[in-house]
Amino acid sequence: MSGYVGSQIHGCEYKLHLDYMRGRIVNDGIIDGLQEHSRQLGVNEEGLGLELGWNPVLVNRGEEGIYFFNSKMNNWIGHADFGKPFIQEASLVIVKRNVPILGLPDLIINLDSRPTYIVELKTTSNPANLRTIRGREALQCESYFHMMNYLGFKPRGAAIIKVVRGSKFRIIDNIDLIIKHLENGEGSVQLMRYVTIHRIRVREFNDFLRDVDYALEYWLGLRNPKASPNRGLCSFCEHRRYCPYSVAR
Ligand code: SF4
Secondary structure (H helix, E strand, O other), rough: HHHHHHHHHHHHHHHHHHHHOOEEOHHHHHHHHHHHHHHHHHHOOHHHHHOOOOEOOOOOOHHHHHHHHHHHHHEEEEHHOOOEEEEOOEEEEEEEEEEEEEOOEEEEEEOOOOOEEEEEEEEEHHHHHHHOHHHHHHHHHHHHHHHHHOOOOOEEEEEEEEEEEOOOHHHHHHHHHHHHHOOOOOOOOEEEOOEEEEEEOOOHHHHHHHHHHHHHHHHHOOOOOOOOHHHHHHHOOOOOOOOOOOOOO
């Protein structure tokens, strides 16, 4: 998944490694986030079948991974109808070192029957989180921009919308408002109460590819995962009790 690259570069790669080896805990926040995604985008996320507790499916492995990849290909962007105002959860692929990397942007907004803006949704329960974009979130959103270019589409921009879960706002009912802000090229703007939009600064393609290359070295078994322990990351990490690098047991 292209989103993993951001976590590997800007988060703790060792956490991703433990997710992959042991599975992840699905907590209320993850379930609430999925439900808010469904509401915001008008899509059904029940197919993910997540249940509270330990869940091995969030990092897809082996046959699960192939099944996941193939099921997402039903939404392949090559089959999308750009005559519609927007497309939810289209799948994108870039191939690097013979590894197919899957990207699933939440929303693509079409203008004049062309895919024009990429919008990634992040939900939170804490209004203080609306103001900032994390490095991994920006890289994830940037990856969709580059993947679209790689596939021959020429998107104009990419943005992250942050929403406090349960707010009255709904993305797909406010497409015109979102386009207006993106066309103005503004950086970070409060769209309404409990909703912000952050336009992402997209780097050169080669800078992005350098990050992808580094991330792939782990997945190809060419290097060990890098741990980046710090109190902020470790205290929210479900692996903190047994992780050898944890600073928050
Ligand atoms: S406990 Fe800390 S160092 Fe260990 S995986 Fe989690 S975030 Fe990384």
